[in-house]
Amino acid sequence: MVTVYVYILDTLADWEMGYVTSELHSRRFFKKAAQQVAVKTVSYSREPIHTMGGLTVVPNCTIEDIIVDKTSVLLLPGADTWNNSRHDTIVIKASELLTAGATVCAICGATVALANTGLLDNRPHTSNGVGFLEMVSPAYKGQNYYIDEPSVADKNLITASCTGALLWARQIIERLDVFQEDTLEYWYDYFNTGKPESFFALMQTLILHVDHESC
Numbered sequence: 001m002v003t004v005y006v007y008i009l010d011t012l013a014d015w016e017m018g019y020v021t022s023e024l025h026s027r028r029f030f031k032k033a034a035q036q037v038a039v040k041t042v043s044y045s046r047e048p049i050h051t052m053g054g055l056t057v058v059p060n061c062t063i064e065d066i067i068v069d070k071t072s073v074l075l076l077p078g079a080d081t082w083n084n085s086r087h088d089t090i091v092i093k094a095s096e097l098l099t100a101g102a103t104v105c106a107i108c109g110a111t112v113a114l115a116n117t118g119l120l121d122n123r124p125h126t127s128n129g130v131g132f133l134e135m136v137s138p139a140y141k142g143q144n145y146y147i148d149e150p151s152v153a154d155k156n157l158i159t160a161s162c163t164g165a166l167l168w169a170r171q172i173i174e175r176l177d178v179f180q181e182d183t184l185e186y187w188y189d190y191f192n193t194g195k196p197e198s199f200f201a202l203m204q205t206l207i208l209h210v211d212h213e214s215c
Contacts, residue, residue: 002035002176004073005042005066007090007110013078014053016107016162019169019191020075024178029187029202031209034178042066044086052079063089070101073176078108078162091117101156105172108162115140124154128161166191180209 004024006017023029025039043049043059050056066072074097076090091113094104098119106114111127114120115137120127123145127133130146150164153171160168170188173179179187183205190198 002037002071002073004037004039004075006039006075008041008043008049008057008059009079009081009087010049011080012051013108014051014055016165017077019166020172023173029183030178031180044089063093066093068096068100072097072102074104076106076110078110082109082113087113095119098156103156103175105158107160107168111159112136123157124152125159126152126161127159180205
């Protein structure tokens with residue numbers, strides 16, 4: 001069982017989480033033998049938060065409930081409120097998870113929170129630009145490891161820019177190994193290009209793998 005903890009905080013950027021949370025929760029494109037995945041929202045308290053899009057979300061659990069184990073996954077979304085010290089605890093937890101071999105995934109403003117504590121200083125990563133990290137994180141020293149791509153996967157750390165949500169989702173799904181390779185390829189291609197033939201190919205992979213598994 002893999003537990004995916006989605007950290008929620010006020011002004012959370014709704015769109016950045018949509019691709020990955022919807023697929024992991026719905027399992028609609030999971031391969032038959034995929035491991036079980038539980039998606040839980042987590043925050044610094046049990047109080048509801050309000051997203052950038054005006055949605056109200058009540059956390060399932062608090063930071064203290066996160067299990068530090070290599071089967072855990074932590075998703076850190078962008079938000080305008082990462083500079084609030086109440087989020088220091090989740091960054092500490094992220095460091096503990098990385099050390100334990102768990103997967104930590106940060107996008108947009110969440111990469112700043114990691115940069116502030118040196119977690120990006122010695123690992124390949126990305127964000128909204130190296131200049132962005134230098135501007136908002138005076139402690140940042142990871143320039144030599146910065147990769148100018150929408151999303152960068154470095155083993156159990158996956159970072160993305162605010163425009164990299166789709167590729168970020170792909171890399172997280174690939175890390176969890178819950179899609180067939182061709183399903184993931186066509187899934188990404190369809191949402192990236194909108195081509196009808198990619199959607200048809202995506203549906204065909206599901207039929208093909210069901211037929212093969214029933215033989």
